[in-house]
Amino acid sequence: xxxxxxxxxxxxxxxxxxxxLERWGxxxxxxxxxxxxxxxxxxxxxxxxxxxxxxxSSSGGGSWEMKKPVPERWTxxxxxxKFHIRPTSFxxxxxxxxxxxxxxxxxxxxxxxxxxISVLNLFAYTGGATVAAAYAGASxxxxxxxxxxxxxxxxxxxxxxxADRPVRFIxxxxxxxxxxxxxxxxxxxxxxxxxxxxxxxPSGETWKLEQSLYPFLESCMSIISDNxxxxxxxxxxxGISPTVxxxxxxxxxxxxxxxxxxxxxxxxxxxxxxxxLPCGILGRWEA
Numbered sequence: 001x002x003x004x005x006x007x008x009x010x011x012x013x014x015x016x017x018x019x020x021l022e023r024w025g026x027x028x029x030x031x032x033x034x035x036x037x038x039x040x041x042x043x044x045x046x047x048x049x050x051x052x053x054x055x056x057s058s059s060g061g062g063s064w065e066m067k068k069p070v071p072e073r074w075t076x077x078x079x080x081x082k083f084h085i086r087p088t089s090f091x092x093x094x095x096x097x098x099x100x101x102x103x104x105x106x107x108x109x110x111x112x113x114x115x116x117i118s119v120l121n122l123f124a125y126t127g128g129a130t131v132a133a134a135y136a137g138a139s140x141x142x143x144x145x146x147x148x149x150x151x152x153x154x155x156x157x158x159x160x161x162x163a164d165r166p167v168r169f170i171x172x173x174x175x176x177x178x179x180x181x182x183x184x185x186x187x188x189x190x191x192x193x194x195x196x197x198x199x200x201x202p203s204g205e206t207w208k209l210e211q212s213l214y215p216f217l218e219s220c221m222s223i224i225s226d227n228x229x230x231x232x233x234x235x236x237x238x239g240i241s242p243t244v245x246x247x248x249x250x251x252x253x254x255x256x257x258x259x260x261x262x263x264x265x266x267x268x269x270x271x272x273x274x275x276x277l278p279c280g281i282l283g284r285w286e287a
Contacts, residue, residue: 002266003276004100009076014047014272016040024085024093025076027051031091032062034238035278054091062091075159078103081131082159084152094126094152098266098279102232103132106190109230109286110136113189117229120181120188122174122195122220127153129192129232130167131160138190139166143177175205178219187225190232193217197237209237217252228257231285234266245283253285261285 011023017040020033028046030053040047051070056062064087073086078100085093110117110133117138121130126149130142134157144150150171157167170177174193195216199207217233224231231253233245246263254261263283267276 001276001278002101002105002264002282003269004098004266005269006104007078007097007100009078010097012268012270012277014040014044015270015275015277017043020277021047021050025074027070027074027085029087029093030054032056033277041273052087054087056091061089063089080160081128081135082161083126083128083131083156084159095128096125096279098268099128099234101266102192102234102282103128105284106192106230106232107132107136110138110190113229117189118187118225119190119192120223122178122191122193124153124192125149125194127156129194131156131162133190133192134162134165134167135160141168141170141188143170143172143174145171145173147171173205175216175219178216178223181223182219187223189225189227189229191220191224192232192234193220194234209235209240214248217248221252221256224253227287228253229287233283234280235282236280240281242281242283245281249283249285257285257287259285259287 009025013021013023015036016038018032018036019030022029028050030050051068053065054062055065073084075082076085083095085095087093119133119138119140121140121142124130124142124144127142130140130153133140142153150169154169195209195213197209242263246261249261265278266280266282267278270277
């Protein structure tokens with residue numbers, strides 16, 4: 001288990017009954033989490049007096065019940081990185097704090113490489129990994145199909161004081177972007193991908209992780225440099241084992257480059273119980 005346990009501005013305070021109680025800076029939120037299948041030991045006053053509570057709808061989706069005023073958005077820090085936080089209509093806040101375990105790892109890899117490193121961040125969302133890689137000194141290409149997420153990522157880079165760093169923001173379908181990079185002959189020393197379980201491209205193309213991930217990973221092999229630093233795959237797809245990601249990297253990166261592969265769950269510490277909340281899985285190849 002890779003645990004993101006170096007946060008000051010974020011905390012999983014308590015869990016139970018399918019929900020988590022979180023602190024985002026000074027804002028307390030209550031959100032559902034499908035991994036939390038254990039009961040809540042006690043619904044304390046803190047659970048009842050949150051700033052916001054996201055309620056799932058029986059017909060799908062859900063909505064926020066805001067009990068106390070909160071800013072339209074606010075800022076939290078992870079070490080020297082800064083991020084805008086905002087409750088969205090689909091329960092998320094614009095940041096997956098468990099990914100800090102990956103940010104610290106990649107920053108160490110980039111900073112100690114002793115050479116310029118180019119990073120490609122695919123399915124890049126609001127740019128947590130982009131900010132981390134740019135802060136560590138890499139040049140970054142950030143690719144996501146959603147205009148709002150790309151704009152949010154730009155603002156996070158600026159917020160962290162990295163506006164002068166070599167970061168390119170691309171709003172595009174990741175498959176088509178990789179194909180164009182193949183034709184252009186562009187190469188990257190590190191690739192990060194956080195693919196969805198299911199999705200549709202702008203022309204109706206269907207992405208289903210179980211069917212699409214391996215072919216996509218294979219296509220990325222043509223844009224990896226001759227001296228790569230790392231490859232990182234994140235997944236939040238239920239039912240996929242970390243060993244699946246390890247096997248895929250063993251079949252693609254390792255035969256060509258050797259190196260080391262690790263895989264496992266990624267999680268967050270729960271303050272009140274001392275337990276760890278599992279949040280997803282990762283697979284890492286590193287030189």
